[in-house]
Amino acid sequence: QVQLVESGGGLVQAGGSLRLSCAASGRTFSRYAMGWFRQAPGKEREFVAVITWSGGSTYYADSVKGRFTISRDNAKNTVYLQMNSLKPEDTAVYYCAVRRSVVVATTPGAYDYWGQGTQVTVSS
Numbered sequence: 001q002v003q004l005v006e007s008g009g010g011l012v013q014a015g016g017s018l019r020l021s022c023a024a025s026g027r028t029f030s031r032y033a034m035g036w037f038r039q040a041p042g043k044e045r046e047f048v049a050v051i052t053w054s055g056g057s058t059y060y061a062d063s064v065k066g067r068f069t070i071s072r073d074n075a076k077n078t079v080y081l082q083m084n085s086l087k088p089e090d091t092a093v094y095y096c097a098v099r100r101s102v103v104v105a106t107t108p109g110a111y112d113y114w115g116q117g118t119q120v121t122v123s124s
Helices: none
Strands: 003-007 010-013 018-025 033-039 046-051 058-060 068-073 078-083 092-099 118-123
Touching: 003 092, 018 033, 018 092, 018 118, 033 068, 033 078, 046 068, 046 078, 058 068, 078 092
Parallel strands: 010 118
Antiparallel strands: 003 018, 018 078, 033 046, 033 092, 046 058, 068 078, 092 118
């Protein structure tokens, strides 16, 4: 059984920082791309960031570029999302996901496994 468990969400003031973690269990993910998505109330789930299996390449949505950093530790089967300079519009439930491919993707439908999500709320 594959499980992804996110943690690290919470309430933070605008300009603050949070670090999300996503721990994977059930199989080895070191060869797979891993991504972060978010979904705000009344909106569709949107791409935030993705990292290749080696960690050598990362891609970001324009809205978070320069503020968020995705990283991974394959020995721990864990992916991270460091979020700095947070804005109220970053408020959403954040999900990590695994794509059973070495090729990255930015659409939710391309991912095979999802976590339960962690709430991030940024107050103004």
